[in-house]
Amino acid sequence: MKAEIIAVGSELLTPYFQDTNSLFLTEKLNEAGFEVRFKTIVGDREEDIAEVFRNALGRSRLVIFSGGLGPTEDDLTRAAVARVLGCHLVLDTSILEGIERKFASRGYSMPDINKRQAQVLVGAEVLENSRGTAPGLWLEEKGVFIALLPGPPREIKHMFQTEVLPRLQALGGGRRVVRKTFSIAGMTESEVDARVAPIYKTYDRVQTTILAGTSHISLHLSRWLDPGEEPSDLIELASRIQEALGSAIFTTENEPIEAVVGRMLRQAGSSLAVAESCTSGMVGAYLTRIPGSSSYFSGGVLCYSNKAKTDLCRVPEETLERHGAVSGETAEALARGVRQVLGSAIGLSVTGIAGPDGGSAEKPLGLVFVGLSDDNRDLHIRRILPGDRNAVRERAAFFALACLRRFLMPESAAGKP
Amino acid sequence: MKAEIIAVGSELLTPYFQDTNSLFLTEKLNEAGFEVRFKTIVGDREEDIAEVFRNALGRSRLVIFSGGLGPTEDDLTRAAVARVLGCHLVLDTSILEGIERKFASRGYSMPDINKRQAQVLVGAEVLENSRGTAPGLWLEEKGVFIALLPGPPREIKHMFQTEVLPRLQALGGGRRVVRKTFSIAGMTESEVDARVAPIYKTYDRVQTTILAGTSHISLHLSRWLDPGEEPSDLIELASRIQEALGSAIFTTENEPIEAVVGRMLRQAGSSLAVAESCTSGMVGAYLTRIPGSSSYFSGGVLCYSNKAKTDLCRVPEETLERHGAVSGETAEALARGVRQVLGSAIGLSVTGIAGPDGGSAEKPLGLVFVGLSDDNRDLHIRRILPGDRNAVRERAAFFALACLRRFLMPESAAGKP
Numbered sequence: 001m002k003a004e005i006i007a008v009g010s011e012l013l014t015p016y017f018q019d020t021n022s023l024f025l026t027e028k029l030n031e032a033g034f035e036v037r038f039k040t041i042v043g044d045r046e047e048d049i050a051e052v053f054r055n056a057l058g059r060s061r062l063v064i065f066s067g068g069l070g071p072t073e074d075d076l077t078r079a080a081v082a083r084v085l086g087c088h089l090v091l092d093t094s095i096l097e098g099i100e101r102k103f104a105s106r107g108y109s110m111p112d113i114n115k116r117q118a119q120v121l122v123g124a125e126v127l128e129n130s131r132g133t134a135p136g137l138w139l140e141e142k143g144v145f146i147a148l149l150p151g152p153p154r155e156i157k158h159m160f161q162t163e164v165l166p167r168l169q170a171l172g173g174g175r176r177v178v179r180k181t182f183s184i185a186g187m188t189e190s191e192v193d194a195r196v197a198p199i200y201k202t203y204d205r206v207q208t209t210i211l212a213g214t215s216h217i218s219l220h221l222s223r224w225l226d227p228g229e230e231p232s233d234l235i236e237l238a239s240r241i242q243e244a245l246g247s248a249i250f251t252t253e254n255e256p257i258e259a260v261v262g263r264m265l266r267q268a269g270s271s272l273a274v275a276e277s278c279t280s281g282m283v284g285a286y287l288t289r290i291p292g293s294s295s296y297f298s299g300g301v302l303c304y305s306n307k308a309k310t311d312l313c314r315v316p317e318e319t320l321e322r323h324g325a326v327s328g329e330t331a332e333a334l335a336r337g338v339r340q341v342l343g344s345a346i347g348l349s350v351t352g353i354a355g356p357d358g359g360s361a362e363k364p365l366g367l368v369f370v371g372l373s374d375d376n377r378d379l380h381i382r383r384i385l386p387g388d389r390n391a392v393r394e395r396a397a398f399f400a401l402a403c404l405r406r407f408l409m410p411e412s413a414a415g416k417p
Numbered sequence: 418m419k420a421e422i423i424a425v426g427s428e429l430l431t432p433y434f435q436d437t438n439s440l441f442l443t444e445k446l447n448e449a450g451f452e453v454r455f456k457t458i459v460g461d462r463e464e465d466i467a468e469v470f471r472n473a474l475g476r477s478r479l480v481i482f483s484g485g486l487g488p489t490e491d492d493l494t495r496a497a498v499a500r501v502l503g504c505h506l507v508l509d510t511s512i513l514e515g516i517e518r519k520f521a522s523r524g525y526s527m528p529d530i531n532k533r534q535a536q537v538l539v540g541a542e543v544l545e546n547s548r549g550t551a552p553g554l555w556l557e558e559k560g561v562f563i564a565l566l567p568g569p570p571r572e573i574k575h576m577f578q579t580e581v582l583p584r585l586q587a588l589g590g591g592r593r594v595v596r597k598t599f600s601i602a603g604m605t606e607s608e609v610d611a612r613v614a615p616i617y618k619t620y621d622r623v624q625t626t627i628l629a630g631t632s633h634i635s636l637h638l639s640r641w642l643d644p645g646e647e648p649s650d651l652i653e654l655a656s657r658i659q660e661a662l663g664s665a666i667f668t669t670e671n672e673p674i675e676a677v678v679g680r681m682l683r684q685a686g687s688s689l690a691v692a693e694s695c696t697s698g699m700v701g702a703y704l705t706r707i708p709g710s711s712s713y714f715s716g717g718v719l720c721y722s723n724k725a726k727t728d729l730c731r732v733p734e735e736t737l738e739r740h741g742a743v744s745g746e747t748a749e750a751l752a753r754g755v756r757q758v759l760g761s762a763i764g765l766s767v768t769g770i771a772g773p774d775g776g777s778a779e780k781p782l783g784l785v786f787v788g789l790s791d792d793n794r795d796l797h798i799r800r801i802l803p804g805d806r807n808a809v810r811e812r813a814a815f816f817a818l819a820c821l822r823r824f825l826m827p828e829s830a831a832g833k834p
């Protein structure tokens with residue numbers, strides 16, 4: 001079942017804006033058994049929208065429009081579709097009353113231009129918009145299904161779920177996609193591929209995609225299922241991948257690593273303090289994205305200067321002089337010091353050279369040390385991270401959290417970070 | 418001069434990936450006098466690429482492909498274009514030698530599959546790729562210009578600048594776009610529009626767009642110029658907008674606010690320490706994105722817990738008990754304390770209720786206090802910020818930097834933050 005998405009809006013043809021609705025739409029369309037074959041972005045010009053729609057009608061079973069249903073003269077999706085299908089737009093008085101009511105409930109009277117939003121294509125079904133004024137439209141033309149949906153993300157998401165999906169499920173013929181995602185720390189893209197390619201290549205019907213983000217690798221499995229079919233090959237492949245990658249997989253739930261370590265800290269009844277030099281707040285900012293993180297995160301120090309390292313994190317001046325601010329010894333002293341001053345069970349530190357300046361032959365750009373300390377042990381891990389200043393910092397923050405995850409694991413399961 | 422962009426790659430039709438090259442391409446195409454009328458995203462299927470290309474040939478003067486030039490069987494842009502144009506692909510031995518040399522220089526021998534990248538369309542010009550192995554191609558067909566460019570951003574950006582732009586400048590007929598951007602802090606979208614709409618509406622030929630980001634508003638002016646025409650109306654409008662918005666404009670250079678305050682701190686020979694509660698590192702992370710920020714940023718404290726506030730930032734326990742952690746008094750004490758412990762000229766603090774829990778009638782979710790302190794004055798600013806946890810935190814971090822900017826301005830110019 002071929003589907004395509006047409007995003008309408010001149011702002012989407014500027015350097016400032018991207019169509020983001022299509023990511024959500026693609027996910028939901030796939031789950032309902034439709035494959036997205038084309039995405040087109042077109043401006044607020046009736047003849048351009050008509051041209052794109054004409055092409056779509058000739059090749060797809062389902063055409064989803066987003067945008068161009070607003071009240072202004074620039075909102076031309078309805079008119080362009082009507083022109084191509086050779087049908088009329090008529091004012092629907094019940095929609096008009098609904099829009100007037102929405103304005104009235106907020107204490108306004110409806111501006112005259114909003115009347116346009118009450119125009120419907122003859123023969124179309126109206127899709128209720130409970131989050132805005134523009135209703136959607138649903139129609140069929142010679143076996144092609146067409147949905148006109150509003151552009152604002154919160155409106156289209158809700159309308160798609162409540163109004164479009166039920167209609168698609170009746171159409172989809174029961175085909176659907178199942179997915180499984182692995183998030184992997186501490187391995188490169190090619191290391192992951194070398195480990196799992198011999199496995200996934202023997203599963204013809206499961207599509208495997210390995211994506212390298214700045215901080216970590218993700219591996220996506222997807223499998224189209226016919227009606228009544230079970231994803232037994234996907235389940236088998238997933239369990240073999242799990243076995244091959246072991247503890248390098250930090251989640252299969254598509255959650256960020258700070259959610260994983262947060263759960264571990266909470267379950268252990270532990271607490272954490274951080275000392276950040278080169279990342280200067282990124283680790284603390286990530287950890288506290290998780291609601292309720294105050295139950296295990298005590299706080300930390302941005303030890304950008306040596307004074308912050310000695311005065312706030314109790315790093316002996318001698319350690320700094322002898323080994324330098326970017327060293328395993330300083331990383332351990334920072335982790336130990338910050339947990340002591342904040343009274344936390346665990347201390348985590350990051351110190352490194354993010355660039356663009358400050359590298360040397362002995363301590364190159366990208367060199368990062370992570371320190372960890374609790375009542376039983378102090379340790380540090382050294383790594384050279386690739387990329388420019390921002391990439392090194394982002395990778396260093398992730399690396400620190402990945403090291404913390406290893407530190408929190410039972411020793412038998414931990415292995416190398 | 419109509420242009421369109423075709424992004425090729427099945428990963429761009431999944432829920433995980435977006436085409437980002439087209440933003441950069443649009444900006445550069447506009448500057449060279451081309452208007453982008455369509456953007457299409459298509460998967461790695463030869464017949465689909467051919468179908469999209471056929472439509473493009475019929476309506477555009479310039480067609481830019483990105484992606485599908487790699488060495489694998491999935492890389493089909495060359496083949497699809499050849500099929501539509503009815504021309505042949507031939508192996509170019511000088512390109513082949515170049516690719517072999519690139520592999521050799523890294524100590525590898527070229528895998529056989531990379532031979533595909535040395536195939537060129539008969540009659541096409543080769544576009545040098547100094548950042549990767551896939552060369553681009555440039556050709557003309559019945560008055561339509563066609564560029565086949567590689568997908569990886571660092572490759573396409575460089576190739577576009579060095580190989581495509583010079584060719585476009587020869588074609589563009591002298592039409593070009595000029596732009597001006599204002600970044601605005603401390604005003605809502607509707608406040609900005611109310612202030613400037615009466616002005617920009619009188620300038621017919623300048624397109625004005627107001628965009629609301631999470632943290633701040635930006636206002637974009639753009640104006641198409643005919644050959645020899647000067648943008649005098651845009652310059653006049655820009656100066657009237659500057660006057661109307663005054664010091665609410667924090668930059669016209671499209672730079673982040675941390676670059677603006679960083680420059681102010683450097684020019685003043687000043688230094689800064691931060692104490693962050695609800696943002697827990699975001700302000701420090703933003704400030705240190707700027708290379709060289711160590712010359713004015715001393716560091717800070719993530720004072721997530723009360724212990725961090727009292728022990729590391731010297732907030733009197735009495736202040737916390739009497740006014741609470743989220744209060745103007747605590748914000749000022751944090752700013753004063755953190756500058757003292759780190760020996761900085763200026764202290765900046767943020768404390769607030771990011772949610773989802775912890776709000777009350779007296780102190781609602783989104784309530785944020787920013788504190789500022791130097792040798793001459795201590796002050797705080799209160800604000801209720803809208804949105805969910807992440808939005809409140811992002812807005813709070815930006816708001817803190819916007820308050821710092823006001824604090825650093827000569828008093829006559831500062832006004833309200």
